[in-house]
Amino acid sequence: MATLSLSRAAPENADDLSALVRRDSSGADAFEVAVKGARCASCIAKIEQGVGAIPGVEQARLNLSSGKLAVLSRKVAPHAILQRVRDLGYEAQPFEAAETLTAEKAEGRLLLRCLAVSGFATVFAMGLTDAIWYGGDDLADSTRQMFFWLAGAVAVPASLYAGQPFFFSAWRGMAARSANMDLPISLALLLALGLSVYQTVQGGQHTYFDAAVMLTFLLLVGRYLDYRLRDRVRDAARHLLALQSLLVRRMGSEGAVHAVAAREVAAGDRLLLSSGDRVPVNGILEDRGTDFDMSLVTGESLPQIMELGAAVQAGAIVTGPAVILRATASVENSLVADLARLLEAGQQAKSVYVRLADRAARAYVPTVFILSLLACAGWLTVGATLAQAITNAITVLIITCPCALGLAVPAVQIVATERLFKRGVFVKSGDALERLAEIDMAIFDKTGTLTIGAPVLRNAQEVPMEVLERAARLARASRHPLAQAIAAAAGTGPVAPDVREIAGFGLERGNGEDMERLGSAAWCGVDPDVHQLWYRRGSQAPIGFELQDELRPDAAALIRGMLDRDMRLEILSGDNVATVRAIASQVGITDWGAGVTPQQKAARLQSLSAQGYRVLMVGDGINDAAAMALAHVSIAPGTATDISQRASDMVLRGNDLMPILEAYDVARKARRLVLQNFALAAIYNLTAIPMAALGLVTPLIAASTMAGSSLLVTLNALRLAAGKAR
C-alpha cells in the first residue's frame, strides 16, 4: 500500500487551492492568507521576509489590521506559501483572494469620498453663513447676497454629490413600494437646497445651505459606521467559505490516488482517508474497520470503532488507521449538506427579524409627512400666503430630518462590537446584538462547548513517570484522542518505532516479553473495566490511565453568571447519560438531555420558540448547527467546526467562555443606549417640530439643534466603550 504513505499535507495540494488564486492584470498570481498570531512589527518583518524569500514570490505584504497576507507570485504553489507561514510559527489559512475592487469595497470608497466632500462643503458654507447669522445687521444687503451665492455654489453641488447614497436608496425603496428612512432624508435635502436657492434669488434671509451640507455629513457618518460593521462581517464569511473548499483523495481504477474537490465526489467513488481526515460524504468502509471521532456528528466524546462494511456519516473524523471508504452519496446528499439546508432555513427565519432602526423608520416616515402637511394647511387657514405656508412645511421636513436617528443605532453598535472584538467576541451582525439582548434562556452543547472537547489525563500522580513516558512513546504515533491525551500529559518526546495501530483495540509494538500495548482493558488482559486506557509491557501488571473530558476552566463561572441574570439554562448533548449528568451537576444546571440527535436538538429549539422562549444556543459541532440556526441567537467557540461558526451569530476567539457573559451584558447595555438615543432624538423632534410649524425656526437654530442632537447621541453611544457593562 504505497499510497498510504501520502503525507498529511496532501489535502492542500496545489490543484485544490488554485481555485483561491486570482491572476492579476500583469500575469502574476494573487493569493491571500489569513494569518493568526501576528501582532507586532517583528512579526511583519519575519513573515514578509520569510515569504518573500521563496523563489518566484514578487511581493508579500501583511495587513496587520485585517490579519491578511497578500502575496503576488509567479509559478509558486499556494501550498508552499502557507507552509512557509506555518513554519514561521503562525497559524495560516487560505483565503479567497479578493477582487481588487468589489461592489462592496466600491460602496465604502464612495461613502468615504462623499464624507470628505460634504465635510469640506460644511466648513466652507458655515464660514460664510455664520458670518451672516452673527453679523447680519452690519452686513450690506449686497454682501449678504454674495455670501449666499458663494455658499450655494459650493453647497448645492456638494450635497447633490454627497447625497447620492441617500437618493439612490430612497429611489430603490420607492421602486419597491416601501418608505425607508432615506426618503425623508432625500426630500429634506432636496427641499432645503431648493428653498435656499429660491430665497437667495428672491433676496430672502433664510437659506439652509449650511444645514443641508451638515445634514449630509452627519448622516454619512452614521452610514459609514454601518458600512464598516457590515464589511467586517463579509470578510469573515469569505474566510469560512475558503475553509470549506475541502479536498479528498480519490482512488483511480489503477490504484493511483488523485486529489479532487469534495464536491466532485460521486456515489461509488473510493476515497482514501488517513488518520485526521474528515469524512466528506456518507459511505461504507471497504477494506477494514477503524476508529472514528464522532463528536462533531453526534456529540459522543469518545471515538467509536466502525467495522468493515459499516456505514459512516459525513463529518466523522478518522482517528485510527487509514481506511478506504466507498461513497454512497454525493456531498449534496450527505449529512453535512442536510444540515446546511436546515441552516439556510433557520437563517431565512432570522431575516424576518425587524431591526430596531427599521421599526423606528416605519413609524417615523408617515408621521413626519403628516406633520408637515398639517403645518402647511394650518398656515393656509390662518391666512398666510402659499409661499409662507410651503416654507414652513419645508422647515418641518428639514428639522425632522432623522439625523440623530440615523446615528442612534450604528454608533452604539460599532462601539459595542469594537469592545467585544477586543474581548475576543466576534459579532457577525448588528442585529445579532439586538437579538442577544432579548434572550431569556440559554442552551449549551456539552462536548467542545462546556468542556474542552478532548480527554485529559486525571491520575497522572498514580502512574509512575517511567510508565507514562513509555506509554507516550507509543501514543505519539496515533491521532486517537485518548492517545493524544497521554502524549500531551507526557510532553514532547520521541516516538517509538514500528507502532502498529489496531482499530478498536489500541497501539502495540514489539513481540513476546518485549511487547508493549496501549489500549482497551480487554486487550491488555484486565478484567474489570475501570479505566478506558491501559498500558501493558510483556507479562507485567497492566497500568490504567484515567482519562476524562474536562470542563473548560471558566464554565462554572459562566453558568453562575447566567443564573444570576435569571436565565433558564439547559444542556443538550449527544453524549451518554452518565457523562452528561456528571457535567451538568458540576456546573450546576438541572435541566439536561443526553443522547440527543441533531434533529432532536433542532426540534427542541423549535418547540421552545413556539412556547415563547427566546433562546441563546451555544454549540460547536456539526450536530449543533441546525439548532443554532433556529435559535434566536447563537454563539460558537473558536474551536467550533466551520459549519457551526457559519451558523452562529457570534464566534469566540479564545478558549474562554466568560466573554459570552460580557457579550450578553454589552448587548443589554447597547439596547438600553439605543433606546435612550431614540428618546433623545424624540425629545429633539418634539421641541423642534412645533417651533418649525410655528415658523419660529431660523436656519441657525436648525443647524445648531441638528448638530447638537447628533453629538448628544454619539456621546451617549461612547459611554459603552468604557466602564462596566453591567
Place this chain on the structure above:
Amino acid sequence: MALIIASALLIGLCSLGVLLWTMASGQYDDPDGDAARILIDDE
C-alpha cells in the same frame, strides 16, 4: 475680502484633493500595520 474668500476656497479644495488622494492610494487600509512598520529598521 474677495481674496480671503478665494484663498479659503482654494485651500479647502486643495486639502480635499489631498484627502481623496490619500484614500485612493490606500493609506487608510492598515492603520495597525502602519503604526508597527515604523519600527522595522530596514524598510
